[in-house]
Amino acid sequence: MTNETSKVIPIQSIPYSRSRQAGESQDVLDHIIDDFHDNPESMQYFYDLFRSVYCHGEEVKHEGMLVGTTCIQAPEELIYAFGATPMRLCNGSYHYDQKGAEFMPSKSCSLVKATLGMLNSDNVIPKIGKPDMIVNPTTCDQKKKSSSMMGDMGYKVYDLEFPNVKESEASRQYWQRSVRQFATELRQLTGRKLTKKGLQAAFNKTGRAQAAFRKLHSYRLLSPSIILGKDIFLVTNAYFFDDITRWTEKVEALNVELEARKQAGFKAVQSKAPRVLFTGSPPIFPNLKLPLLIEEAGGVVVADESCSANRMLYDMTAVDEWMVNDMVDSLADKYLKPCTCPIFTKNEDRKRRLLDLVKSFNADGVVYQAFSGCQVYEMEYRSVAEAFNQAGIPMLYVETDYSPDDKGQLSTRIEAFLESMKNRKKQKQRAAG
């Protein structure tokens, strides 16, 4: 004699588009699109792309084999040259961050947690399908250790050995060698040959993309800005998984529109809006928390030094002899020497790069994001702060993660920071005029 009220509730799968995860992306995307006025029309492509991929969980197509990369240090030209497609796995969703926290130390960095959380979950968003291989450059400790974790999840992981010292010739050679090893690895994986043609074609793809990005980058020099940082971050985030050729075309289209805006003397922000240089841990959709907070509060991110945008696309490869061996070695150099990642022993290059960016983009201040758990960024903060202090450039150091619950406090701090920058500006002007 059973009671009607008691019954077993069966597992019911809700479509992804109605999941909390989709909601997270949904909110951010709506915020990016609706809460800001006159976004560039050409951005529509990227808005739609993210909506379809992150909110509707639509599949991301790719040619040939799929090679996932966990870091910008993996030479994608090589992957393209073997007819495969690279896909950057670094993930920015809080949902996956929590998933990752289930099997990773809670103190580890959100990015790594989220990435592994994503790889570990049964529906991977962006829906790229199972990578035939994951290239894991041995950069920071957490990424190093992820290698075996990803292995345990049943992925084929290749550890791309990466040196910790950038200046020494020895490590340069070591790195060149491991890049060559990577090439042979890819040869075995794809069963293809690395031909001069293929490599040149690959160089073309990325070269064109980089040229487009550099152009886009150059429009951010303008003051008052004609495009907001949140859009730039969205564009560069799309580079992670979007088809490179299409991506390039769309960016070129965006550049055309920006050129028009420039001619028209368009303003995306108030002329007094503080110009902010963003540096540190990479903002990856949907975790654009900090850039968005800055731009809500009336600031504008005019430049960045992070591996989800500038550092990923800025540096270009120079080749002396267009033969396979020299091209590969040049690639190796390109992926080692210009890198300003804090995993290296010295901080000078990053400091110099930041100061140069502040100067050339005449930024009023710097926002330094460090994901709690990312020791390298946390440790480098002091010396960077010192450098800015000497240069008389205000910097706000924000230690945060993917969780949205510190938004309130962050907004206060960021507003205060922007206000102080405004005052400085006023004073400068008074002093000048």
Added chain:
Amino acid sequence: MTNLEDIRTAVNNVQFNRFRFWLQIFFFALLVYGGYLGIELGKHLPTFACGYNKELRGGMCFLMPLQHWMEWPWEKLFSAAALTILYGFTIFFLWFIALNRGWCGFACPVGTIQDWITSLRRWTGIRYSRYSEGQYKGLGIIKWVLLALMFLIPLGIGGGWFTHDLKSPFCMICPGRTVVPLFGLDVSQWSIDFSSRTNMIMTSLGLLVTGLFFIGAFVKKRFFCFYCPMGALHYLFSKAALLRLNKEGAKCTRCGDCYRVCDLQIKEIADDIQNKNIMTDDCIMCLKCVAACPEPGALKATFAGIPIFEATEAGFITRMNKGRTDDK
């Protein structure tokens, strides 16, 4: 003013390697065949316009007269006659400051020949060699040793310690002596002189070096320039030169693109962000680094302070694009 700007951009976007190739051809013709056209630039040229290439040359390498002078008996060397030397040296200096080491990168026939050998190698698809850091440091001294000997031995002859058979010792081992006259169909230098032990040794050395020169230049870009005492001599005066290679340390991202393309594998060009005048004793001022620098204004070649060739983003992109797309 705008069209000046246009010229600037045009220059900065130039397909540098092709430009350099033709400029080198021009200088080669001038210095090796200039004689045909009755061109005579004198015997104080700061580059290997070899004197052994007799009638054809359009000018003469300064090292030859320099060594002859040093061979003068001392009482003459330290007499008023030395004014000749002073004069000759002044001419040399004037020639030099015009182009600085650009003489090596663009004018030097021996350098040009090496570049031709390099392109031959490239055509065969054989990779080039690089020195290890240790080798690089060690071998770098050789040019200075050669420079020292180039003065000391002739002085020794003048002082009567050495036989006259040792005269112009550097010319004897200089690959220019054997290689350049070939372009005048003169093979007379390709022989061993058994007339005395010294002659035999020197001529054998000369041809040994010649052999090394060919094989070296084939596997190593600008093989000989790394050991060239003329280069060392240049370096002593390079501070005074008009043509300069300048670097804006703040704009440099240390991406190493310049280091990548440097024939003399000079690391400082990429890593040194302190010095504005970036030229080292190995630099041959081929300016390939400027052409391969993507950071606007980070590297520039200036003449008397006026920038004549400057690194630009657009220039870099067009050049690399060319490289990516052309087949051969």
Added chain:
Amino acid sequence: MNYFAGIDVGSTAIKVAVVNEAGDIAGVHVTASGSLFHKNSLEALNTLLDKLGLKREDVRYLIATGYGRKLFKEADDSISEITANAIGAFEAGKAFGGVRTIINIGGQDSKAIQIDDTGNVVNFAMNDKCAAGTGRFLDVAARNLDLDLEELGEYHFKSEVAPLNINSTCTVFAESEIIGLLANGHGKAEIIAGIHYSIASRTVRLAKRVGIEDRVYFDGGPALNKGLVAALQDELGRELVIPEHPQTTTAFGAAVLARNEFVAEQSSEKV
């Protein structure tokens, strides 16, 4: 006569300050925020105006600050409490010969602000998300010792022994720690002293992050607590400046800013 008001919609209390054209303080008012931020804020403003016998129109410019600033739509403008606090402290500090470092302990956060000699924020730091070392910590403590907030001050000085160590930084754990200490028969006084010292040391660590210069201006509700002031003084080893109305410095700052903005606008209209 024009008046200018600043309203600091804080987490625990709502503070209102009104200044006259000269920028001198005309009056202040403090009420608990409760749950209905918006309603209470309006009430607070009106009560103060009544007290001063002013009409809403007399207030020519109103700036809101504090966590609730966005909610208070009546304000002409809103500003982050850090800036407001800086301005307030700078203005109030003039009376004491100027201050450069400000320590503010609020209901649920604590800040350290460094300002330059023109009152601009040079650098600042805030406590992390949790309420450790904030006013809320004192509330909890007071509740556990069943005293009310005001009494804590006197008790601090009653202790004959060295203040106890309160190790837990987290408010919640501290609560249970206190109970434990009581159970072990420790006197309220040394416990309270311990609490004050733990807050003080936390705050000083925060202040050191931004760098401490000469006098330190201490405001926020807890600044009324003599014991805490003593502890902080001891930890800092520097002179403290406590304003007349510690709670309302931020509101006062907002009011001063309101006046300045108004003047600026006037002048710009004239031009």
Added chain:
Amino acid sequence: MSSKILNTVMGMSLLALASTNAAYAELLWLTETAPPKSSATQVADHAAHHHAMHTPTAAVSSTVVTDSGKHDHTGMIVLDETPGKDHRPSKQVWLRRGDDIKKSPFAALDGGVAYLTLIDQAGKKSVVEAGQENGLFTLKAEMPEVGFYETYLEQRSVKEGRLLVELPKIELLWASCQPKEIDEEAVAKPIINDALALELVRIHKEDEGCMNRLVSGDVVNFQVLSYGKPIAGFPVSMVTQEGWRNTQPSDASGTVAFTMIREYFPNWLEFKKYHTDVFLVSAVMDKQEAGALNGQPYISVRYEATLPGKYRPSPHDYRSYAWGLGISFFVIVFGGLAVYLYRRRRLKPYKEERVDDKS
């Protein structure tokens, strides 16, 4: 008529041939080679049968021009030239008597002054007075331009009713190692003094100069002229450093050709490629002419023309192309192999990864 002249010419030549030995013993010739430093004894023992010559003091050595090469310890006269002797704008010549190039002594300037005629490339004549140096006849010739200079001396004396006209001549060269500084055709064109009854002219190799001089094995051509006109079938003699003699009649164009024989055979360690041998070419012409030279009557005239020359060992004696090419070829092959093996080997130990089109 013409046959008669021919006849006489033949006659003369026969006569000349007949009396060569006697005549040559006293040949007078000019040389660039300075008297030896330690020549006192040597000069002395010649003084015996050269009464005409006054004996020079032993202190010759002191002021001899410095560039006269290395000493010879045998005390023999050193006729070895030193390199670079031709790059001098001024030269000194001496007079010697006798046809043994090694032994014939330096002559003094007997009987007052002697005038020498200098003709430069442009054909410009200038007359210079010969001087004395330690009693020896000598002349310092200034040579403003790079190129050849012909120097003539004319000595007339009457002995036993025969007028002896001695016409020693020497060819001085100021060479430059800058071929561009030399006017080649001027050098190529022989300088002829048509005021002379008998002259020997050497036909130069083209671009003869510092870098290119006579060497053993060369065929050297001379033209024998009288008042500028070539004489055919006229006997011309050559005596070389080591005393090798050869006489040949000139051809229709008055040209005589000698092949310079190799006389220099040191073992190769002593071999000096700048070793210079001297040869002397001479021609003698007798004429049945009567006349008087300052009071002394004569019935016949004898003209003696001499022209010394220098030559060096042939490069073929010491240069080897085979070896040169051999060495460089060996180095190239061996070096190439070394590089190749090195690269191969580098693949072995730690398995160097290489990628290229073949991979």
